[in-house]
Amino acid sequence: MTAxxxxxxxxxxxxxxxxxxxxAAAGTHVIGTYRSAKDEAESVAREIRxxxxxxxxxxxxxxxxxxxxxxxxxxxxxxxxxxxxRFDHLVNNAGVGxxxxxxxxxxxxxDQLYRVHVRAPFLLTQALVPMINTGGSxxxxxSGLARFTLPGYSAYAAMKGAIEVLTRYVARxxxxxxxxxxxxxxxxIATDFGGGAVRDNADLNAxxxxxxxxxxxxxxDDIGAAITALLSDAMHWTNGTRIEVSGGQSL
Numbered sequence: 001m002t003a004x005x006x007x008x009x010x011x012x013x014x015x016x017x018x019x020x021x022x023x024a025a026a027g028t029h030v031i032g033t034y035r036s037a038k039d040e041a042e043s044v045a046r047e048i049r050x051x052x053x054x055x056x057x058x059x060x061x062x063x064x065x066x067x068x069x070x071x072x073x074x075x076x077x078x079x080x081x082x083x084x085x086r087f088d089h090l091v092n093n094a095g096v097g098x099x100x101x102x103x104x105x106x107x108x109x110x111d112q113l114y115r116v117h118v119r120a121p122f123l124l125t126q127a128l129v130p131m132i133n134t135g136g137s138x139x140x141x142x143s144g145l146a147r148f149t150l151p152g153y154s155a156y157a158a159m160k161g162a163i164e165v166l167t168r169y170v171a172r173x174x175x176x177x178x179x180x181x182x183x184x185x186x187x188x189i190a191t192d193f194g195g196g197a198v199r200d201n202a203d204l205n206a207x208x209x210x211x212x213x214x215x216x217x218x219x220x221d222d223i224g225a226a227i228t229a230l231l232s233d234a235m236h237w238t239n240g241t242r243i244e245v246s247g248g249q250s251l
Contacts, residue, residue, distance in 0.1 A: 003053060005029040005087035006231065007074065007128070009060060009121075010094030012041040014191040015141070018224025019091060020044060024051040026228050029082060031074065033060035033094065056081045062094045062120035063112065071127045078131070088136040089231045090128055092121035092163075095141065098156035105155050117159035122166060134178045137231055140167050142185040142242065148250035160185070164242055171240030180239035182230060187246025189218040213248025222247075 006023050010016040011032025020030045021044075030048050034041035034057055041057040048055035056077050060070055078084055098113050100106075125138055132138070142164050145157040164183050171181040188208040190199035199205070208217045226245040229235060 003027050003029050004089065005031065005078070005082060005084070006089040006091060007031045007033075007087055008091040008093055009033045009062070009124070010035075012037050012044055012057070015186065015189065015220055015223045015227075016091070016093040017044050018220035019093065019227040020048055020055075020224075021051075022221070022224035022228040023231070024048040024053050024055070026232070027051075027053060028089075028228075028231075029054040031056050031058065031077060031082075031087070033058050035059070035061050035094070054082055060094065062096075062116040067120075067123050067127050070124070071131075074128065075131065086131050086133050088133050089139065090125060090132060090137075091139045091141070091227060091231075092125065093141045094120070099152045100155065101152055102154040110155050113155050113159050117156070118162050118166075121163065125170065129174065129179070132179055135236075136179050138170055138174070138179065138181040139227065139230060140164075140170075140181070140183040142183045144185050144187040144244055144246045144249055146185060147244065167242070168240045175239065180236070182238055182241050182243060184223070184227060184230060185242060185244040185246070186223050187212065187218050187244070187249035189220060189223060191220050208249065211250050212246065213251055216247065218245070218247055 006028050008016050008020050011020045012034035020032050024030055045055040045057050058073050078087060096116050100109055121140060140163045142160040145153045146160040146164055167181050167183040174181060205217055209215055223245055
């Protein structure tokens with residue numbers, strides 16, 4: 001069986017890196033993106049290749065990269081590095097944190113979160129869909145904050161809410177091509193995202209753990225494993241669905 005290819009935005013660290021490594025361990029080739037840390041991205045690529053699959057890393061800034069130019073780079077990379085013009089899975093993972101009280105959120109902050117979390121995945125998916133194989137999938141990444149509320153995350157959570165609605169429409173409109181679309185919503189994860197607060201602030205870590213049914217905060221590997229499972233053929237009938245992976249946070 002020919003190995004499948006996944007394109008993961010924001011694959012140089014955090015959840016994207018974990019997803020890339022779990023997918024590689026399952027035999028999936030990976031094209032990842034990074035915003036600026038090329039050396040870090042190439043280190044991840046070497047880890048991916050250690051699993052016996054192919055890897056490539058491309059620069060992509062969700063705020064500023066020209067989508068058409070990036071799609072051209074993907075096409076060129078697929079042809080030169082993978083011997084094909086198509087791929088199987090798109091994981092819209094790249095993001096930035098945003099913690100500001102509703103009353104204090106500036107137009108600039110709101111615009112940045114919109115560009116990164118709504119505009120970029122919308123336009124990128126739109127542009128890449130013609131290159132996705134029949135039977136492939138699109139995965140958007142949301143947040144548990146679209147379900148439960150923590151003061152200070154109103155703008156960030158609102159963008160994730162928009163992505164959850166978009167997922168249903170993408171699933172509906174791409175269904176005729178056999179392409180499914182789902183959205184994965186992590187709970188609080190101990191990574192460097194958002195300044196690493198959940199990972200590095202012991203009090204916050206303990207607070208989250210106390211509100212989580214399984215008694216701890218999430219780890220990047222928890223999400224990487226979930227993404228790999230969701231993209232697998234075993235989940236082929238899962239479509240248009242929000243799947244929260246939070247250990248039961250704030251139930």
